[in-house]
Amino acid sequence: MSLRPDTARQIDALVTNAQAAGHIPSLIVGVVRDGALAHVAAAGARPVPDADLQYRIGSITKTMTAVLVMQERDAGRLALDDPLRRHLPEAAAAGPVTLRQLLGHVGGLQREPDGPWWERNEGVDLTTLLTGFSTAKIAYPPHRTFHYSNLAYGLLGGALERITKTPWAQLLRERILAPLGMDRTTYPATEPFAPGYVVHPRHDTLREEPRTDTGAMAPAGQLWSTVTDLARWAAFLADPDPAVLAPDTLDEMCAPVTMTDRDSWRAGRGLGLGLHREGERVYVGHSGSMPGYLAVLDVHRTSRTGIVGFANSYSFRSGGLGALGRQLLTRLLDAEPAPAPPWLPADAPPPADVAPLTGRWWWMGIPLDVSWDAARAELVGTTPGDPASRYTPEGPDRWRGVSGEEHGEVLAVLRDDAGSPVALDIATFVFTRSPDDVP
Numbered sequence: 001m002s003l004r005p006d007t008a009r010q011i012d013a014l015v016t017n018a019q020a021a022g023h024i025p026s027l028i029v030g031v032v033r034d035g036a037l038a039h040v041a042a043a044g045a046r047p048v049p050d051a052d053l054q055y056r057i058g059s060i061t062k063t064m065t066a067v068l069v070m071q072e073r074d075a076g077r078l079a080l081d082d083p084l085r086r087h088l089p090e091a092a093a094a095g096p097v098t099l100r101q102l103l104g105h106v107g108g109l110q111r112e113p114d115g116p117w118w119e120r121n122e123g124v125d126l127t128t129l130l131t132g133f134s135t136a137k138i139a140y141p142p143h144r145t146f147h148y149s150n151l152a153y154g155l156l157g158g159a160l161e162r163i164t165k166t167p168w169a170q171l172l173r174e175r176i177l178a179p180l181g182m183d184r185t186t187y188p189a190t191e192p193f194a195p196g197y198v199v200h201p202r203h204d205t206l207r208e209e210p211r212t213d214t215g216a217m218a219p220a221g222q223l224w225s226t227v228t229d230l231a232r233w234a235a236f237l238a239d240p241d242p243a244v245l246a247p248d249t250l251d252e253m254c255a256p257v258t259m260t261d262r263d264s265w266r267a268g269r270g271l272g273l274g275l276h277r278e279g280e281r282v283y284v285g286h287s288g289s290m291p292g293y294l295a296v297l298d299v300h301r302t303s304r305t306g307i308v309g310f311a312n313s314y315s316f317r318s319g320g321l322g323a324l325g326r327q328l329l330t331r332l333l334d335a336e337p338a339p340a341p342p343w344l345p346a347d348a349p350p351p352a353d354v355a356p357l358t359g360r361w362w363w364m365g366i367p368l369d370v371s372w373d374a375a376r377a378e379l380v381g382t383t384p385g386d387p388a389s390r391y392t393p394e395g396p397d398r399w400r401g402v403s404g405e406e407h408g409e410v411l412a413v414l415r416d417d418a419g420s421p422v423a424l425d426i427a428t429f430v431f432t433r434s435p436d437d438v439p
Contacts, residue, residue, distance in 0.1 A: 003031060003039045007335045011328055012041045018324050019043035022316030023199050025206060028053070029309035029328060030227040032299070035239060037231040046206070046312075047194055051227040052184060054193035055310035056211075057295045058221045058288025060230070062153050063237070064176055065168070065219040066103055066272020068160055070249050071175060077163055080271075087159040090130035093137070099159065101142050102152040103271040104257030108140035109149040113217065118150070120291045123215020126158045146260045146269060150220040157219025168219050179244050180232050185225040188213070193224060194312040196292015201317075209292030209314070221290055227308055230297060234306035237273075237284060237299045254284050254301065278330050287322040289314065296325035303338035305329065346374040354379070356421050357413060361431035363439050368424070368431050381406070381426075401426075 003011065011031065019027040025046035031039040042049035072078045078087065080100035084107075085092045087099075094107070101107035112118065114132040133155075139147055157168045164171055169187045177185050184190070189211050197206040214222045225233075240250045253271040261267040268275040276283045281300055288295035292314055299306035307329045311321050350358060350372040357379060361368045371380045379391040379399055389404030397413035406426055414423040414430070424431045430439045 001033050001036075001038055003033075003332070004336060007332060008039055008041075010331060010335065011039060014324070014328055014331065015041035016043045018316070018319055021318040022311070022313070022320075023204060024311045024313045024316065025197055025199070026053075026055075026194050026312045027309070028055075028227055029307060029325070030231050031328075031332060032231045032234045032238070032306035032308065034304050035235040037228060040227060046197075047192075049194075049310075050192075052192070054184065054186070054189060054191075054224045054226055055295060055312055056189075056196060056288070056290040056293035057185075057223050057225045057230065057310075058290040058293060059150070060225075060233075060286045060288040060295050060297050061219065061221050061223045063233070063272050063286050063297070064172055064223070065153055065157055065160070066253065067245055067250075068168075068171055068175060069099060069103060069156060070253060070271065071245060072160065072163055074246060074249055078159075084155060084159060087162050088130065088155060090127075091133055091155055091158075093133055093135045094155075095135075095138070095142075097138075097142050099156065100257070100271065102149070102156055104269045105146055105148050105152065106143045106258050106269075107149065107152055108138050108142050108144060108147060109152050109155075110137045110139045111147070111149050111151065113137075113151050113154060118214055118217045119221065120210060120212060122212055123217050126161065126216040129154055129216040130158070143258075146258045150217065153220035154217040158216060160219070169222075176244060180236055180241065182225070182229045182232050185223055185229045185233075187218070187222060187224075189224050194310070196290070196312050196314070198292065198314050199317070212291075221288065227310065230295075230308040230310075231306075234285070234297055234299050234308050235304075237297075238301050238304040238306060276326060278326055281330070281333065283326060283329060285325075287325075294321040296321045298325045298329050300329060300333060303333060305333060305338070307332075344375075346372075348374065350374070357424070359433075361424055361433060362435040362437070363429050363431040365435055367435075370424070378402070379411070381411075 015029050026044040026049045028042040028049035030037050040051050081098050084094045097107040196209045240247050256268040259268045266277045273284045274286050283298040285298040294311040296309045307325045358370050369382050373380050380388050382388045387404045389406035390402050391399035391411050392402050394400045399411040401407045401409045409427040412425040413421050416422045
């Protein structure tokens with residue numbers, strides 16, 4: 001779905017102004033809607049931006065490493081609460097730090113591995129990375145506070161290699177990039193790509209930055225991609241392909257592990273994903289940087305809308321790419337809110353065994369209205385002021401909550417001697433047909 005002309009002009013203007021104010025050689029942003037790249041806005045000429053031009057995505061790589069970990073969890077080959085040392089015995093210095101804590105940056109690890117700055121120097125292998133890992137790399141006890149750690153993702157990548165007996169880059173290609181058709185997302189830079197620069201703060205000359213192989217730290221920030229490919233990844237995060245990752249698992253990744261902004265609760269971390277609250281909306285995604293490059297990915301999952309973007313400069317003179325991405329996404333959603341899905345009548349009344357469960361029930365003076373969603377074969381229960389809870393059948397007179405307040409709880413149908421339903425027992429709260437009945 002393309003953007004309305006006025007919305008497209010607003011997006012284009014914001015990108016053009018950001019490039020000029022930020023002194024960015026090459027800036028490009030893509031808008032993702034309903035699984036497709038809907039609009040591209042670009043500015044600059046060193047080089048001229050293009051949707052098929054590669055830039056380095058930096059820490060957006062972490063979102064893919066996190067999905068690989070969750071795939072292994074779903075396959076039963078690891079548990080998120082496994083200590084790291086179970087899979088990397090050489091990392092025994094991590095003590096009780098778990099995979100879950102590393103994914104959410106609450107494991108207490110320092111930000112960087114020892115040695116020269118890993119982003120701008122040729123990387124070391126996993127054995128060397130682990131040799132340099134000691135208790136000195138633990139900055140805080142686990143879950144004491146949020147502390148962003150690139151090192152954590154290097155170690156998670158190492159754990160994946162040990163568990164799968166497959167190099168991380170191969171695992172990524174086989175499990176994510178190939179299935180999603182992300183052929184222009186690669187480990188090394190692959191022509192055509194944009195050179196990355198540091199822009200001199202006083203005379204605006206460009207210093208080209210090295211394009212390094214980060215070795216064992218690759219799972220934290222190695223990859224290169226394009227607007228077209230990263231749009232596919234944004235579409236996946238909005239609405240995942242079950243062949244790659246179960247939708248429920250991606251929902252789990254988007255649940256907060258910690259708040260990173262404890263004063264206003266505007267930012268947090270899930271399992272490998274950043275969370276940002278803008279008004280009443282929550283965006284999931286990640287930013288990225290490597291020497292000479294910045295990247296952004298933000299998705300509003302409810303509307304299946306996202307923003308991806310790249311700059312081939314290590315900083316903006318004014319503003320920043322992460323803030324620009326959220327500004328663009330908010331502007332887009334304000335200008336073109338997602339339309340409500342059309343209401344459609346049901347083809348038939350509820351099944352004979354379901355119809356008696358619908359209608360109004362009572363508990364402690366609180367009404368519960370139960371209806372039937374034929375399209376999804378679910379009971380829907382609503383109480384005043386609360387989100388609807390949905391239930392799927394689990395057995396005779398037994399339903400399981402799959403969303404809302406009662407997610408995970410059991411709804412049991414209670415019947416009289418004649419077999420008629422007289423009450424609904426939801427997690428020991430017994431709803432009856434009359435408000436006069438004592439629960």
